[in-house]
Amino acid sequence: MKQKPSREMSSLMETVDIERDDILAKKPKTGEYTHEMAEATADDGEIKKVVGTAEIDAELPGSESDAVPYSRNFLKNKKTQRMQFWVEYFTTKNRDRFQRFINNGEEYRHHIEEIFEQYGLPKELYFVGLIESGYYLGARSHASAVGPWQFIRATGKRYGMKISPELDERQDLFKATHAAARYFKDLHNMFSSWELALASYNAGENGMVRRIVKYGTHDFYKMSRNKQLPSETINYVPKVLAAMHVVQNAKHYGFEIPKKKYRIYDLTELTPTKKNASLHTIAARMxxxxxxxxxxxxxxxxxxxxxxxxxxxxxxxxKSKYAYRLNEDAPVAGVTMINVPKLSKPESRKELNRRTAAVDEEPNTTNTDRPKFHRVRRGETLLSISRKYDITPRKLASANDFKSWKTSLTVGQKINLSPNEEQIVSTRLAAAPKVKITNNPIIYKVVRGDSLTEIARLFNSRISAIKRVNNLKRGIVVGQKIVLPDTQKAIYTVQRGDHLTKVAKSFNLPISTLMKINSMKRRTIYAGQKLIVNMD
Structure with a gap:
């Protein structure tokens, strides 16, 4: 599936200087900061007028030769008057905004460069995000392109990001950067040129292919000189080069690169959490x-x-072991500081577990302001009582030895509001996840009748990716074990009452895929059975 030609992948830099406070004043009622800006493009007449010459795309002295292949050298350091125009633009007219973009980017830069290195990509791709969004994670364009890499909905879903009324992974720095890395890799594999890859990131790969076929050239700068690309796309690569040049020579241009001991994500970790869990509850517990x-x-x-x-x-x-140090070493700009007291000595394992072992649970039910018992009134249920005293209905049912929180109550009945510790522990154990997640991809054993096309379709992967990961030069043979890229192996323990359709639906997997990776010939499963599932 290919992206339709579009201009959604647009830059956030603007031609009219608007102060940040003025922008924030236009914030929509939804509370979401929408970039109501003009695209950072300039017609050739304006550029010629500023630089004082008509040869705005001619190569200037000092450009590096292209002796190193694109895949290793990223963009050619091709200095032109067009690039110099954008250098001047970033360092004078839009200076304050570009400094904010630098500040935003430095907060995430080392994480982004590490991800690109994992995919064997040039770390200089970091500067594309600087132009796309200024690394404002909530960036949203007129065309509804969202996040640091400005993915439209279709492309975001195509590269595995979940988008729903409850979450938008395009705004997650790590997930969006992994998706961008896969997209950049696909574009470079398609065009074998970083100039064309970035141009197609901006204008759409389908449109770029049509132009290459129509004009018979793979030279980005030749198409730019002949005005065979949209104006925004012609300026896109020079803008990236200009941003690289300015940041790499920040001291010369008077920009400040912020230095911090810790960045916002440095002292964090991912923890499994219950669905529909209140952030207020989790924050209070931690x-x-x-x-x-x-x-x-x-x-x-x-x-x-x-x-x-x-x-x-x-x-x-x-990270819990650093939590008490956050006030001192990792302040977060614009966020109320964390009220965690400094500890005189490191936490013991018992204390660490007490504070952090169950982030995904409800807060401690012990409440000095809550009475120990409640007398049932007319019309009350366990659900309404649980809401009144801020306790889950299941814990309330467990504290009173009811089989279910739906149990009917009688007027005047005495309800215990203080579950003991044994009941709390048993409730936590009952709610513990039955999935063991690994950091390993799924390994599939080829059976008779399999083909790379069928395997790629079943696991939503690409044939080229499977060949590359497994170093396949020819076809596959029966009994061969192949690694499935972009998958994450997990082991699910079948529960009483489960059936294959239910399990497949729970993990958003086709039944045929679930049966394939588990070498199942029948749909029958039993309680306690271990099934391999894909968590990616």
Whole structure:
């Protein structure tokens, strides 16, 4: 499936200087900051007028030769008057905004460069995001392109990101950067040129292919000189080169590169969390500010984890062993500081477990202001009573030895509001996840009748990716074990009452795929059986 030619992948830099306070004043009622800006493009007449010459795309002295292949050298350091125009633009007219973009980007830069290196991509692709969004994670364009890499909905889903009313993974730095890395890799494999790859990232790969066929050239600069590309796309690569040049020579241009001991994501980790869990509850349990928790998880559109999510939802939280140091070493700009007291000595394992072992549970039911018992009044149920005293209905039912929280009550009945510790522990054990997640991809054993096309279709992968990961030069043979890229192996323990359709639906897997990876010939399963599932 290919992306339609579009201009959705647009830059956030603007031609009219608008102060940040003025922009924020135009913030929509939804609370979401929408970039109501003009695209950072300039017609050739304006550029010629500024630089004082008509040869705006001619190569200037000082450009590096292209002796190193594109895949290793990224963009050619091709200096032109057009690039110099954007250098001047970033360093004078839009200077304050570009400094903010640098500040935003440095907060995430080392994480982004590490991800690109994992995919064997040039770390200089970081500067594309600087132009796309200024690394404002909540960036949203007129065309509804969202996040640091400005993915439209179709492309985001195509590269595996979940988008729903409850969450938008395009705004998650790590998930969006992994998707961008896969997209950049696909584009470079398609065009074998980083100039054309970035141009197609901006204008759409289908449109770029049509232009290459129509004009018979793979030279980005030749198409630019002949005005065979949209104006925004002609300026896109020079803008990236200009941003690289300015940041790499920041001291010369008077920009400040912020230096911090810790960045916002440095002292964080992912933890499995219950679905539809209140962020306020989690923050209170961990002793941190909820605004920090929301800042660490920008993909969440509500003040809770998603109710409808396949698999286990992983929430990003501060590392507990560093929690008491966050005030001192890792302040977060614009966020209320965390009220965690400094500890005189490191936490014991018992204390660590007490504070952090069950982030995904409801807060401690012990409440000094809550009475120990409640007398049932007319019309009351366990659900209404649980809401009144801020306790879950299941815990309330367990504290009173009821089989279910739906049990009928009688007027005047005495309800115990203080479940003991044994009941709390048993409730936690009952709610413990039955999925064991690994960091390994799924390994599939080829059977008679299999083909690479069928395997790629079943596991939503690409034939080229399977060949590359397994170093396949020819076809596959029966009994051969192949690694499935972009999969994450997990082991699910079948529960009483489960059936194959239910399990497949729970993990958003086709039944045929589930049977394939588990070498199943029949649909019959039994309680306690271990099934391999894909969590990616």
């Amino acid at each position: 002793g941190i500010d909820m605004q920090l928790l929301k800042k660490l998880n920008p993909e969440l559109r509500k003040n809770s984890t998603p109710r409808y999510f396949t698999g286990t939802y992983m929430l990003r939280v501060p």
